[in-house]
Amino acid sequence: MKKHNFSAGPCILPQEVMQKASEAVLDFDGLGLSLIEISHRSKEFVAVMEEARALSLELLGLNGKGYQALFLQGGASLEFLMVAYNLLESKSGYVNTGTWSSKAIKEARLLGEVVEVASSKDKNFNYIPRGYGIPDNLDYLHLTSNNTIFGTQIKEFPKTNFPLICDMSSDIFSRQLDFSQFDLIYAGAQKNMGPAGTTLVVVKEDILGKVSRSIPSMLDYKVHIAKDSMFNTPSVFAVYTSMLTLKWLKELGGIAAIEETNEKKAKLIYSEIDLNPLFNGFAREEDRSAMNATFTLAEEGLKDTFDSMWKEAGINGLNGHRSVGGYRASMYNALSLESVGVLVDIMSELERKA
């Protein structure tokens, strides 16, 4: 039986996407060949790449607005470096909201000055900083929209008169936003879009080409744009599976439709966390993530009982990250409301038992 998969990443994908992806590995579109053994330059795969790029822009509402979508490799972690390579001339700004922001800052420092304009490190990143000043002479400001490990999410984004860059690895395509407020968005596929191995980069073309350094080809967004995201062999399986997920999302009604379900899932788990005296939420209430709910047990002595209860109920991937401890329920797009219901039932059953 399929488990209720709360894994933080790589994560759950729609079952029908898994089905189609596995069929394509055996025989892609009746070609008598596998998806992973045909040329990436074949017209069949070029069509897959083009559809994945077009669906990304369409779902984000960025068609015809000067943006390009790329499917690159190296994960979100390589984007930490690529963003700085392509955009950092003298001084950049970063809001430090967790482990991933800190890693992005570390890479950018290799290439230029980084101002940490705000940080929530003082409280182990359990909140999103507000009301901070932003210098007006930055090359760009970098944010992390959803902090996968700590379970916080930015609800309102600062306005700037320079490029706004956002790591959306763990909440892209999960909620409606005015995506045109961002000049570059990146997301490793394995949180909400596909298997590991590809990274979506959506970039406004007119912010590129302004730094004086020479950029290695593989790290140059302009090179990837000029080659239609096929500068070198792309990860064909990851791009294809991501495309299937984007198609699934479009058929469901797009981001507006999935957001409704995501809100229901978040409401269900957070109301249980708040009402059940055995659990404490980790993130500050107004900054809670709809994707990753972090919580701890009020009495450590109940750990073994709770752990065996959720495991017996067919739940997977609930253990929290070591830097927070406790539990983390990741509720990405493909996780159903029913699965969250199963978890919440176990939590209230623990209260009855204890």
Ligand SMILES: *Cc1c(COP(=O)(O)O)cnc(C)c1O
């Ligand atoms: C997982 C994650 C990353 C790292 O992604 P990789 O693809 O493994 O490099 C970066 N940022 C956020 C917000 C993440 O959740």
